[in-house]
Amino acid sequence: MASTPGYFTSVGKKILIALTGIGLMLFLMGHVSGNLLIFIGDDTFNSYGHTLISNPLILVIEAGLVGVFFTHLITAFLNWYRNQDTRDQKYFSSNWAGGKSRKSLASTAMILSGVLVFGFVVLHVGTMKYGWWYTITDTSEGIRDLSTQMRAAFSVAWIVLCYEIVMVLVGMHLWHGFSSAFQSLGISHPKLDKVLQPAGWLFAVVVGGGFLAIPLAIFLKFI
Numbered sequence: 001m002a003s004t005p006g007y008f009t010s011v012g013k014k015i016l017i018a019l020t021g022i023g024l025m026l027f028l029m030g031h032v033s034g035n036l037l038i039f040i041g042d043d044t045f046n047s048y049g050h051t052l053i054s055n056p057l058i059l060v061i062e063a064g065l066v067g068v069f070f071t072h073l074i075t076a077f078l079n080w081y082r083n084q085d086t087r088d089q090k091y092f093s094s095n096w097a098g099g100k101s102r103k104s105l106a107s108t109a110m111i112l113s114g115v116l117v118f119g120f121v122v123l124h125v126g127t128m129k130y131g132w133w134y135t136i137t138d139t140s141e142g143i144r145d146l147s148t149q150m151r152a153a154f155s156v157a158w159i160v161l162c163y164e165i166v167m168v169l170v171g172m173h174l175w176h177g178f179s180s181a182f183q184s185l186g187i188s189h190p191k192l193d194k195v196l197q198p199a200g201w202l203f204a205v206v207v208g209g210g211f212l213a214i215p216l217a218i219f220l221k222f223i
């Protein structure tokens with residue numbers, strides 16, 4: 001029988017999901033840190049945004065990001081779909097750690113939250129990046145006024161509510177995804193797992209909480 005290329009095997013897919021997941025976690029760390037600058041001041045946030053989009057490599061970085069995003073989504077979906085299939089066949093003989101229902105609940109929650117967050121990202125980029133457009137009027141350079149844009153978006157209650165719901169989903173996805181990514185890469189040891197799991201929970205709370213705070217703080221006029 002012909003051998004299957006590594007990236008099509010179950011292990012290959014898991015490694016790809018883990019590597020792209022780690023890439024996305026790094027992006028989220030950068031994204032939440034940058035967005036939190038709005039708490040320091042609108043000018044600080046706008047000059048951060050301006051520096052970011054003036055980077056000559058931005059198009060290459062964005063293309064890479066799109067590639068990583070889609071690879072993560074497609075491989076995760078294929079892996080989940082294959083697991084459903086295998087589960088049907090091996091239903092009576094499987095012996096997952098923690099029992100069948102818990103494991104399948106976690107992976108179903110991951111695919112559900114992942115698909116919902118992906119849907120959000122499409123709408124989010126469409127509106128935040130390409131939709132609303134404000135320009136700082138007291139400069140001749142046409143610098144984008146991202147803070148006014150964010151304030152306009154987060155003065156609308158239903159938009160804030162949608163963001164809050166999705167940010168909880170982002171946190172849930174990271175809660176499980178962080179330690180799972182390291183396990184898929186074979187970085188697993190009873191002692192290390194003791195550190196990785198709480199580190200994942202902390203990461204999920206800090207990143208999810210950071211994102212969650214922005215629309216809420218703007219809507220409640222804290223900033």
Ligand code: HEM
Pocket residue numbers: 031035049052053062065117121124125128129146150163170211212214215
């Ligand atoms: C309250 C939460 C968030 C706020 C306030 C926010 C804000 C923004 C803003 C202002 C932009 C436009 C930047 C620009 O035009 O250069 C942007 C872009 C983007 N956001 Fe968010 N974001 C949030 C959450 C998220 C989450 C959770 C994800 C992913 C899961 C995400 C993914 C993206 C992506 C992929 C882009 C496009 C980046 C690029 O192409 O340069 N955002 N976001």
